[in-house]
Amino acid sequence: MRVRVCVVGKPRLEYARLGLEEYAGRLRKGRKFELVHVREGTQAQEGERLLEASQGFVRVVLDERGQLVDTLTLHKKLTGWEMTGEKVAFLIGGAEGHAEETRAQAHWLLSLSKLTLQHELALVVLLEQLYRVETIKRGEPYHR
Numbered sequence: 001m002r003v004r005v006c007v008v009g010k011p012r013l014e015y016a017r018l019g020l021e022e023y024a025g026r027l028r029k030g031r032k033f034e035l036v037h038v039r040e041g042t043q044a045q046e047g048e049r050l051l052e053a054s055q056g057f058v059r060v061v062l063d064e065r066g067q068l069v070d071t072l073t074l075h076k077k078l079t080g081w082e083m084t085g086e087k088v089a090f091l092i093g094g095a096e097g098h099a100e101e102t103r104a105q106a107h108w109l110l111s112l113s114k115l116t117l118q119h120e121l122a123l124v125v126l127l128e129q130l131y132r133v134e135t136i137k138r139g140e141p142y143h144r
Contacts, residue, residue, distance in 0.1 A: 001082035002032040003130065006053040008094035009040045011120045019124035026131045033130075040094055047102035050091045057089035058107045062126065063098055064116050066109030075133045077108070090130075092122055 011017045020035075027033040038049035051059075058081055069077070081088050090110075091102065095118075103109060112125050135142035 002087040004089040006036045007092040008046045016120035023127035043096045043099045047099040054089035057087045060108045061091045061106035066111035068111045
């Protein structure tokens with residue numbers, strides 16, 4: 001399955017750059033994975049860019065109002081899409097979050113936490129969870 005993570009801007013904080021390098025590198029080894037950075041702008045502009053970057057993909061919009069799931073549920077959801085040949089794109093908004101239009105275009109609204117996460121931290125958490133899902137798929141012990 002092809003997975004694309006579309007995110008506003010490039011990480012500026014050192015921990016986020018390091019986390020991005022670590023988990024994006026791990027993910028690129030195991031599956032068709034790509035990371036797409038879109039330019040910052042107004043909330044509406046960022047939304048348009050994210051929607052354009054995810055055209056033709058099942059859109060999973062990360063939003064604090066989304067469904068809160070555990071890792072095994074995320075694994076099941078991704079496996080379901082994989083079985084039907086779908087490509088999946090995760091959309092992470094900028095500092096102001098997603099515009100309503102972006103949320104309206106989501107196939108699934110996903111929350112990583114009940115807490116509001118800074119978008120660079122959300123990127124690292126998402127990549128780690130995608131890697132964890134990969135290890136579950138391969139039957140590796142990392143996911144415990």
